[in-house]
Amino acid sequence: MATALIYAEYKDGKIKKITHELIAEAARSGCEPVAFLAGAGVEALAKDLGAMGAKRVILVQGDALKFYSNEAYGKAFVEAVKSVNPAIILMGASAQGKDLAPRVAATLGIGLASDCTKVKIEGDKLKCTRPIYAGKALADVEFAGSGPQFATVRPNALSVGALQEDASAAVTNQPLDASALKSVVKDVVRGATAKLDVTEANIVVSGGRAMKNSENFALLEALSAVLPNSAVGASRAAVDAGYRPHSYQVGQTGKVVSPTLYIACGISGAIQHLAGMRTSKVIVAINKDPEAPIFQLADYGIVGDLFEVVPLLTEEFKKVLGEH
Amino acid sequence: MPVLSFVFIAVFLAANAFFAYRVSILLRLIKATHGPVWSGTRFDRIPERVLTVVMNVLGQRAVLKKRGAGIMHATIFWGFLIITLETMENFGYELHPGFTFEFIGPTLFSGLVALQDFFTLAVLCAVLYAFYRRLIVRPEGLGKSNDAIIILSLTGSLMISLFLMRAFHMVSQPNWYDNYQFFSSFLSRNLLEPMALSPEAAGNISSVFRWVHHFLVLGFLCYIPASKHLHVLTAGPNTFFRNLEPTKGMRKVNLEDETVTSFGMSKITDMSWKDTLDLFACTECGRCQDACPAHNTQKPLSPKAIIADLKDILYHNKTAILAGKSDEVGPVLGTKVTDDVIWACTSCRACEVACPVFIEQTDKIYEIRRNMVLMESRFPPELQTVFKNVENNFSPWAMSPDDRDKWATEPDDLQVKTMAALAASGEQVEYLFWVGCAGSFDDRNKKVSRALVSVLRKAGIKFAILGKEEKCTGDPVRRMGNEYLAQSLIQENVNKLNEYKVKKVVTACPHCFNAIKNEWKDFGGTFEVVHHTQLIGKLIKEGKLKPTKGTEQKITYHDSCYIGRWNQEYEAPRAILDSLPMAKVQEMEKNSANGMCCGAGGGRMWMEETIGTRVNIKRTEQALATNASTIAANCPFCMTMLTDGIKSKDMAEKVKVVDIAELIDQATI
DSSP, X not given: OOEEEEEOOEETTEEOHHHHHHHHHHHHTTOEXXXXXXXXXXXXXXXXXXXXXXXXXXXXXXXXXXXXXHHHHHHHHHHHHHHHOOXXXXXXXXXXXXXXHHHHHHHHTOOEEEEXXXXXXXXXXXXXXXXXXXXXXXXXXXXXXXXXXXXXXXTTSSOOOOOOTTOOOEEEEOXXXXXXXXXXXXXXXXXXXXXXXXXXXXXXXXXXXXXXXXXXXXXXXXXXXXXXXXXXXXXXXXXXXXXXXXXXXXXXXXXXXOOSEEEEESOOOOHXXXXXXXXXXXXXXXXSOTTOTHHHHOSEEEESOHHHHHHHHHHHHHHHHHHO | OOHHHHHHHHHHHHHHHHHHHHHHHHHHHHHHOOOOXXXXXXXXXXXXXXXXXXXIIISOTTGGGXXXXXXXXXXXXXXXXXXXXXXXXXXXXXXXXXXXXXXXXXHHHHHHHHHHHHHHHHHHHHHHHHHIIIIIXXXXXXXXXXXXXXXXXXXXHHHHHHHHHHHHHHHHSOOTTGGGSHXXXXXXXXXXXXXOOOHXXXXXXXXXXXXXXXXXXXXXXXXXXXXXXXXXXXXXXXXXXXXXXXXXXXXXXXXXXXXXXOOSOSBGGGSOHHHHXXXXXXXXXXXXXXXXXXXXXXXXXXXXXXXXXXXXXXXXXXXXXXXXXXXXXXXXXXXXXXXXXHHTOOOOOHHHHHOTTOOOHXXXXXXXXXXXXXXXXXXXXXXXXXXXXXXXXSSSSSOOGGGTTHHHXXXXXXXXXXXXXXXXXTOOOSEEEEOHHXXXXXXXXXXXXXXXXXXXXXXXXXXXXXXXXXXXXXXXXXXXXXXXXXXXXXXXXHHXXXXXXXXXXXXXXXXXXXXXXXXXXXXXXXXXXXXXXXXXXXXXXXXXXXXXXXXXXXXXXXXXXXXXXXXXXXXXXXHHHHHSTTEEEOOOSSOXXXXXXXXXXXXXXXXXXXXXXXXXXHHHHHHHTTTOSEEEEOOHHXXXXXXXXXXXXXXXXXXEEEEHHHHHHHHOO
């Protein structure tokens, strides 16, 4: 049975979904999932990893690991790879994974299939699918030669299995020689904004110049407040007019977003804006002008005054979401 | 020979030696700058070069484009030429008392002295006007300059000393030609004669003023090389070595040359000798700055300042450059020349067109951009997206190359043929219609592409498009400094056009037009390319298009920089507008060669504009000032910028921005 070493990621005391996806995939393919968990005071999370299907957990703890750092986590993970000697290594293509994987692969001198959208494990062979040319084509990748096969996988690409609360994993404590580290992260200061960044939101509500002033954005804030995991964005015209700061700008020269739902309010859809949101899964456009180019791209179009339509939408969403 | 002659010879030689030493340093600096010259050799077409010097230096044509200051300058310049003869005569007098040019005959000589006396007064008046301009009017472009005040004081003193020298001389030793020197003899009769000086005393005073004049002239000579007055030496050569072509493209960088270790301008020595001569030729007149859309919207860029700053940088590094210690020459960026300065340029070329001594400001800015991008990967973050899009999708916008021909098929299929289909069927067409990225992907500009198809069909022109095989011409990324990416695009496009044996190209995009016309020839692509306004104008003249339908409308025409200043086409679009029935054309105050940029050139279309007023808003205000209901454009970028401007002025209900192709399509059956 091939061994798959999975890098466990967590946030706010909870194992991330991507880690669950990777463990579940390894287990489904008949591998022995071994999780790597690093941090300070995180031993409780080892049980959760067991419930997700990990058979073993390599636990590395120490003050130097209190906050994520490329150097310390990389060193610990490389040591874990050497001791476990897995056939397969999986990591999320998250911010942490993107930061850590190249360092680990380079240190070990092994290949890396980054940013995969699909992985398949056949026996001890790892087969990956990854997008190339900005998603215009998909490449199937296999590994040549010996050594662990290493891939990072995009979140939400794989399905998770059911949790088995009674299952537990054998925990192996791995020591960390912190004295050899050249850098230690002492503290992480979060940015002042408590609001969700538009690029991270699942739903984006955007306003254009038709909002007329910055106060009217309260309408969109109200709609966003009803929708879970949502954020408010703005078109370049609205930002140029001073209705919103530049950090809210969606478009070619602002943020490029790809949410599940994009609601464009009073945005005509200049090419500069479309370039920043056209890959959204579902696009809803509200505009007075039926000729507005945004309707060409929108899945749903509402021809009407946003000052009437948006409050109605907010009310309806409140009702619908309240019932669930 | 009297003692004074020896003194004069010593002073004369010392001043000239000092002058020669200072000039030799400037020449060594010119030699030390080793970069390649933009747009061709500057030693060809000698007769044309001589002619342009005659017209623009002797004839002062370029200077006289600006009336008040132009007449002032021409007066001083022509006066300087004439009066120099008298100065030579005075120098000769020190060696051989009594030396004159009288041997040229009484008629010529009396004419000469009359002219000299006239110009002495004229130059004095011009100097007074210059003082009035600098100290009272104070135009923004001139700025404050102690250098200029010193020079004007010197020039004025020279004239006054001449008058006094002549007038006192007339008292001491009257000559037959005195009366031809109208103003000097007037002074002599009315001011000096009543003083009843002895002829000897008057002669001595005249000699004092002659010596004052000598010292002023020689002092001027010593002062010139370090002042902005250096242009009296350099404007001539700079005019001679100017770019003779009114059009130009960007210089091709040889990326294959493996001995090259750095691209673009990082140090001042990376400039070409011509760039250095440009710096020496600048008179700081400020015409470029007055015309600059970036400067006029409070950006940190001023073409005048960048030339002055580069000159400062050159002088600052003088010791290291002359010692040949290239390692010790500091970088250009991070001085007064900052990132914001370099990225503010819209490449509108108003500065170059305004310059009376033919300085090419944009070359320097774009060489610096090249260095920033190719060597340091240093550019505004939003350009990363553009580079990525062009690399992946061959368009600055993130649009799929597969959708490039959708403008022709949606909402209804126009049945436009592609070159690939024609090659398969063996059919021939006259023109390749180069659509461009904006015309292919931008919804507003797609309508222009469709209108042009309709117009070409009405005139019976056979044409085809490349469809999905078309790629960005390289214009935006080249101006963003990404020469490598631009070259790969240009080469692929040129190869494709040559494969289809394309001869003639028509395009509605001035940026594509300029790239194909002026830049692709360096990559083996020689095509006859016309802008759609040129072709439409020709078709109207030939009677193949007859604008007969008209609605009453007041139109103002916005010149795009790349059809206007870069390619000197001001007439064709205006002729089309004049042919529209019932249309009235109202020019904006700034039009044709003086037209103002929309703000989108030089890659600015894809950059944020956070400093100062927005260029497009300023231009829109100028268009709105004409009270026109239609703004006629000929460029997809201008279309976008002006449409945005109209919207932000809340005038979208009243004023429309329309491409000339659309106007003609509406006016013809």
